[in-house]
Amino acid sequence: MIIWLASYPKSGNTFVRSLLASYFFTKDGNFNFDSLRFIGQFPDFKFFEQANIELTHDKEIFKNYLKVQESINNKDKNNVRILKTHSTMHDVGGYKFTDLNNSLGAIYIVRDPRNVLRSYANHMQFSEEEASNALISYRSLVADQKGSKASSKTITLLGNWGSHYQTWKSFKKVNKYMLIKYEDLVQETEKNLIKILEFIHSVSRTKFDLDKTKLIKTIESTSFENLKKMEEKEGFDEGMEIAGKKVTFFKYGPKNDAYKNLASETLNKIEKNFEVEMKELGYL
Numbered sequence: 001m002i003i004w005l006a007s008y009p010k011s012g013n014t015f016v017r018s019l020l021a022s023y024f025f026t027k028d029g030n031f032n033f034d035s036l037r038f039i040g041q042f043p044d045f046k047f048f049e050q051a052n053i054e055l056t057h058d059k060e061i062f063k064n065y066l067k068v069q070e071s072i073n074n075k076d077k078n079n080v081r082i083l084k085t086h087s088t089m090h091d092v093g094g095y096k097f098t099d100l101n102n103s104l105g106a107i108y109i110v111r112d113p114r115n116v117l118r119s120y121a122n123h124m125q126f127s128e129e130e131a132s133n134a135l136i137s138y139r140s141l142v143a144d145q146k147g148s149k150a151s152s153k154t155i156t157l158l159g160n161w162g163s164h165y166q167t168w169k170s171f172k173k174v175n176k177y178m179l180i181k182y183e184d185l186v187q188e189t190e191k192n193l194i195k196i197l198e199f200i201h202s203v204s205r206t207k208f209d210l211d212k213t214k215l216i217k218t219i220e221s222t223s224f225e226n227l228k229k230m231e232e233k234e235g236f237d238e239g240m241e242i243a244g245k246k247v248t249f250f251k252y253g254p255k256n257d258a259y260k261n262l263a264s265e266t267l268n269k270i271e272k273n274f275e276v277e278m279k280e281l282g283y284l
Contacts, residue, residue, distance in 0.1 A: 004106040020196070066099065066102060108179050117262065
């Protein structure tokens with residue numbers, strides 16, 4: 001069954017995914033971009049194809065989320081499937097994103113929204129104003145076109161940063177939720193990665209035997225500096241291409257004060273809109 005790696009975009013999801021791909025899906029913990037294919041992204045057009053679902057209208061995407069997840073779980077009945085998502089847990093048109101029949105649990109990665117904004121602006125090539133408006137809009141979404149047909153498009157509803165964080169806490173009510181702050185993961189990677197591994201084995205009810213040698217190699221090979229060098233040398237398929245120009249994916253990394261370069265009015269807007277969540281998380 002599925003274990004979710006959930007987050008708002010540019011919150012450290014790819015870092016966590018890289019750590020887990022390196023630990024679980026390489027021989028010695030030496031990370032390579034190809035290992036990321038074992039931790040897919042949802043929704044992805046290929047999952048709808050595999051479930052034989054034709055997407056004739058955008059609404060069909062949301063309507064069939066659970067059906068597609070059932071297909072994924074039926075295909076991997078005896079295996080744990082880790083999937084990355086940026087989707088909110090809000091119902092869309094009465095349709096749920098997921099439920100406990102299809103999910104073992106959720107690891108939610110959160111990052112200071114002021115730093116999210118700066119990274120998101122670079123990722124989408126937005127202005128500060130455009131990025132801040134996206135973070136506070138309940139209608140924010142991203143579309144991914146994988147082919148020439150209209151039916152090859154999938155849509156992810158993000159909602160706004162605060163509601164995104166709040167909706168995923170529904171897993172907390174059934175003790176199938178783990179919160180990871182990106183800042184903590186960067187500061188104490190080994191400690192927090194072990195916690196993530198323990199959580200995965202706990203919700204999947206599998207035995208946990210830590211391979212310390214592989215863990216250390218995993219952490220070394222997925223450092224931000226190494227990922228950045230790998231992108232420069234090999235390219236990274238998940239980076240955006242806007243107006244024919246490839247946008248650097250691994251750009252700002254763990255700089256926790258990067259947001260200080262934002263305009264004061266932008267900072268005030270983010271802090272005002274997300275005061276409750278930011279105080280709860282210790283960002284204010």
